[in-house]
Amino acid sequence: MTTQRARRRAPRGPYVLDTRELGRRPGSLRRVETTIIQPSDFGTELVRVPTGAAVELDLRLESVMEGVLVSGVVTVPLVGECGRCLDEVSDSASVEILELFYYPERAVETEDEDDTSVLVDDHVDLEPVVRDAVVLSLPLSPVCRPDCAGLCVDCGGRLDDLGPDHSHTQQDPRWAALSGLAEAPATTDNKEKD
Ligand SMILES: [Zn+2]
Ligand SMILES: [Zn+2]
Structure with a gap:
């Protein structure tokens, strides 16, 4: 049935x-x-x-x-x-x-x-x-254009807008001073060992 x-x-x-x-x-x-x-x-x-x-x-x-x-x-x-x-x-x-x-x-x-x-x-x-x-x-990950440079890892800005000269390589003077301090004891240690 x-x-x-x-x-x-x-x-x-x-x-x-x-x-x-x-x-x-x-x-x-x-x-x-x-x-x-x-x-x-x-x-x-x-x-x-x-x-x-x-x-x-x-x-x-x-x-x-x-x-x-x-x-x-x-x-x-x-x-x-x-x-x-x-x-x-x-x-x-x-x-x-x-x-x-x-x-x-x-x-x-x-x-x-x-x-x-x-x-x-x-x-x-x-x-x-x-x-x-x-x-x-659908594309798995769409892009605005094939060579989109993405975002700056340091400031989050869009690299295509920021231009090719954008960089953060110039260090903040305060950090430069700290890294100087960090290096100093190592030099002293080496001298003591000698
Ligand atoms: Zn994009
Ligand atoms: Zn940046």
Whole structure:
């Protein structure tokens, strides 16, 4: 005896697309070119797609035997922090996605339900698919520019702003006096040994 899956209501959100137009006719195709507003942050502490950002979808929805195949490119703006100098970094990334959303009755036959995307009320929810693709594409440690010199270890200033002549080699006179004192007894000891 098989349990009938309760008919779930269509998910909501900017990443949810309606596939009813495809009419479950294998081979029928729909192109989606649109800009959506990012509903929540994707990413890591260091770099992310911020909430409210404009995300471009350039996708094909294709009806196949098992469900709807979604493929194409998603372009997201990124903001983050330079891993060397902590300056704000903004960039964009284009990720390719390819995901088969199964019709619910087909999905039951597949082995691992958690890894399977399923149509809900003839809608696809691309949010988890795009989130995974974006997070995988993010740089582990973004930099503001490839040759960013980072921060001065002595004063914490940004070396690219401080310029090539910046240095702390000139010693504070008080420290110079102390190091002079430290050296003095050693010289005396040596003389006593002689
Ligand atoms: Zn930097
Ligand atoms: Zn410095």
